[in-house]
Amino acid sequence: xxxxxxxxxxxxxxxxxxxxxxxxxxxxxxxxxxxxxxxxxxxxxxxxxxxxxxxxxxxxxxxxxxxxxxxxxxxxxxxxxxxxxxxxxxxxxxxxxxxxxxxxxxxxxxxxxxxxxxxxx
Numbered sequence: 001x002x003x004x005x006x007x008x009x010x011x012x013x014x015x016x017x018x019x020x021x022x023x024x025x026x027x028x029x030x031x032x033x034x035x036x037x038x039x040x041x042x043x044x045x046x047x048x049x050x051x052x053x054x055x056x057x058x059x060x061x062x063x064x065x066x067x068x069x070x071x072x073x074x075x076x077x078x079x080x081x082x083x084x085x086x087x088x089x090x091x092x093x094x095x096x097x098x099x100x101x102x103x104x105x106x107x108x109x110x111x112x113x114x115x116x117x118x119x120x121x
Contacts, residue, residue, distance in 0.1 A: 023083070024081070030052040032050045035047060072110060072113075073110060074117055076117075
């Protein structure tokens with residue numbers, strides 16, 4: 001699951017955004033700079049900082065590994081981070097993907113299973 005953010009407004013806004021992201025993404029154990037290309041024009045417009053969670057169980061204590069959908073849903077339904085519940089993040093991702101007409105079947109299935117775990121409609 002991923003999202004890209006463009007920060008405008010100068011160095012102070014960028015600093016505040018990075019402080020927020022460093023706190024929100026604190027459980028990810030790897031950061032990488034990558035070139036970002038637009039799909040339509042196929043040219044690089046900037047560099048992105050990617051927060052990645054690796055399968056290293058020492059540096060990433062929350063890595064579940066390959067697991068059945070129900071087990072992933074249970075972990076999401078019961079886990080939370082410094083910025084809130086993981087299930088809320090998943091539901092927002094599902095809605096955002098729907099809003100841009102880029103629905104992902106796995107995200108929908110996982111969100112539905114989490115709703116079952118939480119006994120939500």
